[in-house]
Amino acid sequence: MSTMTDHRTHTTGALVVDNVSKSFRGDGGLGEPVPALGNVSLQVDHGEFVSLIGPSGCGKSTLINIAAGLVGDYDGAVRIHGDRVTTPHPGIGMVFQEESTFPWLTTQQNVEFGLRMSGVSAKERRDQARDMIELVGLGNAAERYPAKLSGGMRQRVALARALVMEPEILLMDEPFAALDEQTRMVLGEELLRIQSKLQQTVVFVTHNLGEAVQLSDRVVAMTARPATIKAIVEVDLPRPRDSSIVSSPRYGELVAELWSLLRDEAIAALGERERG
Amino acid sequence: MTTITNTKPAGPVTPAGRRDPRAVWRRRLRSLRGTAGRLVIVVALGAVLEWAVASGRISQVQLPRPTDMLRALVEGLLDGHYLRLLGVTLAETGVAFTAAAVVGTTLGYLLWRRPILGRAYEPALYALASAPIVLLYPVLLVVFGRNPVAVTVLGFLAGLLPVLITTFQAFQRLNPTYLKVARVMRLTDRQAFLRVLLPAAMPSVVVGLRLGLTFTLLNVLGMEYLAGIGGVGSEISLAYTRLRSDEMYGALVLSIALSVAFLLLLNRLTERVMRR
Numbered sequence A: 001m002s003t004m005t006d007h008r009t010h011t012t013g014a015l016v017v018d019n020v021s022k023s024f025r026g027d028g029g030l031g032e033p034v035p036a037l038g039n040v041s042l043q044v045d046h047g048e049f050v051s052l053i054g055p056s057g058c059g060k061s062t063l064i065n066i067a068a069g070l071v072g073d074y075d076g077a078v079r080i081h082g083d084r085v086t087t088p089h090p091g092i093g094m095v096f097q098e099e100s101t102f103p104w105l106t107t108q109q110n111v112e113f114g115l116r117m118s119g120v121s122a123k124e125r126r127d128q129a130r131d132m133i134e135l136v137g138l139g140n141a142a143e144r145y146p147a148k149l150s151g152g153m154r155q156r157v158a159l160a161r162a163l164v165m166e167p168e169i170l171l172m173d174e175p176f177a178a179l180d181e182q183t184r185m186v187l188g189e190e191l192l193r194i195q196s197k198l199q200q201t202v203v204f205v206t207h208n209l210g211e212a213v214q215l216s217d218r219v220v221a222m223t224a225r226p227a228t229i230k231a232i233v234e235v236d237l238p239r240p241r242d243s244s245i246v247s248s249p250r251y252g253e254l255v256a257e258l259w260s261l262l263r264d265e266a267i268a269a270l271g272e273r274e275r276g
Numbered sequence B: 001m002t003t004i005t006n007t008k009p010a011g012p013v014t015p016a017g018r019r020d021p022r023a024v025w026r027r028r029l030r031s032l033r034g035t036a037g038r039l040v041i042v043v044a045l046g047a048v049l050e051w052a053v054a055s056g057r058i059s060q061v062q063l064p065r066p067t068d069m070l071r072a073l074v075e076g077l078l079d080g081h082y083l084r085l086l087g088v089t090l091a092e093t094g095v096a097f098t099a100a101a102v103v104g105t106t107l108g109y110l111l112w113r114r115p116i117l118g119r120a121y122e123p124a125l126y127a128l129a130s131a132p133i134v135l136l137y138p139v140l141l142v143v144f145g146r147n148p149v150a151v152t153v154l155g156f157l158a159g160l161l162p163v164l165i166t167t168f169q170a171f172q173r174l175n176p177t178y179l180k181v182a183r184v185m186r187l188t189d190r191q192a193f194l195r196v197l198l199p200a201a202m203p204s205v206v207v208g209l210r211l212g213l214t215f216t217l218l219n220v221l222g223m224e225y226l227a228g229i230g231g232v233g234s235e236i237s238l239a240y241t242r243l244r245s246d247e248m249y250g251a252l253v254l255s256i257a258l259s260v261a262f263l264l265l266l267n268r269l270t271e272r273v274m275r276r
Helices: A060-068 A107-117 A122-135 A151-163 A181-198 A209-215 A243-247 A249-275 B021-054 B066-078 B081-113 B115-129 B133-144 B148-172 B176-184 B189-227 B232-241 B245-274
Strands: A015-025 A033-044 A049-053 A075-080 A092-095 A169-173 A201-205 A218-222 A229-234
Touching (some): A033 A060, A049 A060, A060 A092, A060 A169, A060 A201, A092 A151, A092 B176, A107 A122, A107 B189, A151 A181, A181 A209, A201 A209, A209 A243, A218 A249, A229 A249, B021 B066, B066 B081, B066 B245, B081 B115, B115 B148, B133 B189, B148 B189, B176 B189, B189 B232, B189 B245
Parallel strands (some): A049 A201, A049 A218, A092 A169, A169 A201
Antiparallel strands (some): A015 A033, A015 A075
16 A cells, blocks of 8 residues: 655755645637636655656646746745745756757767857857767767657757756656657666666656656646645655556556556546536 | 568668769769750750741741841840940849849848738738739829939839748748747747747748849839830830831840849749748
């Protein structure tokens, strides 16, 4: 039996989400406010891998966008080093679900991009990017343009581009959602390896329960709109992990537990969408 | 059961990522063959016309022999008269197009950057773009006089609209994730514009520039013809009124050569931008 912890809030920790709410107005800002997030509190510790799961459209991405500083107007506080986040924080790196590699740059140039913009010397950024490209397993594709790479390889480029900046917190918004199941498994495994090597703090949004269990230290299950935290499930699977973990009985139990938490929410969310 | 398939690297790229020189040669040979094929068609058509005119099936007044057209063309080129005309047309087109490119891309960007301007002017722009701009020529004659400046202004106006509209659309269709990447990386406005927005929009902007150059050239030649001022177009009109059909066709061939030269130039330019 896994432990379900209370929704704790501490003042330390890499990322502190303190009583955050957010509403959107429809009809070009003139309609009734629709709540997307309701009083969410959460703390992510240094080196921790936390996944957010919930029914689609529940507001997981809203939360991660607030943490990224892309949504500045919200209630409550997301804090990094005690500072309330309203614009992108320098300690944040982000990987998106959608295509985000720059098609006019090679893998090497894509990964160097952030370093170049922040004024790192040519030699230094070449070496750092080179190492990161090796780390994500793209050593032989450094000079290729994204058009010549598969979807999975492009996501590796996006991951390397974020990691090379050595972010304190890596935010990943459904990064593998557009990939096929096998690629997703392989990339999940790669991410585990990279994360254990770099001790990277990661907040990972997904709607894939197995992926959440495979990767995370804790999984935050969210309710249907407006999203609140329903439960936080500690994943007590041993590390280091690889994809073989999916055959362990404990993995199956944890996925089942998450599903039992989410089932009603998923149905509620579906009903809401069908009602329009 | 295991199936072993023969996996050969596809395409002209060797495993080391270098281009295979044989494949490059094969491609060059193919493109050379294409050019030769097109030349054969032109020469064959010329031969048919030559025969039709020489045998009296087509009157010499309507159509001179292709060899006579060529003689007029070569004579015109040798005595420097055609070169002078070409110079005038090229100068008008060059100035008009450069101005259209600079003003069009800037205004297109501004319309996107200030959505209220975009919403206000978009319908008017589409309406103007389908209007026969060339009919403004009497107005321009009155304002600027019978000189190449009037021609240049018309060329500018004709090229401006396609450049402006495609630039506006190029920015509208930008992948919004690129903008998020730029924000999370905390790029300055200048960096975001030069390093992300501009290269991302470039392939579509180039399409607009191609259109713009074509429109500019067409309108420059058209107004030269209609008003009898400037370069190649005025020569066609002069030869036409003098019933010198060999000279008229010679100048026509000259203007076609000019368009083809521009087209090849643009293809090269597009290839460079689209190579990725």
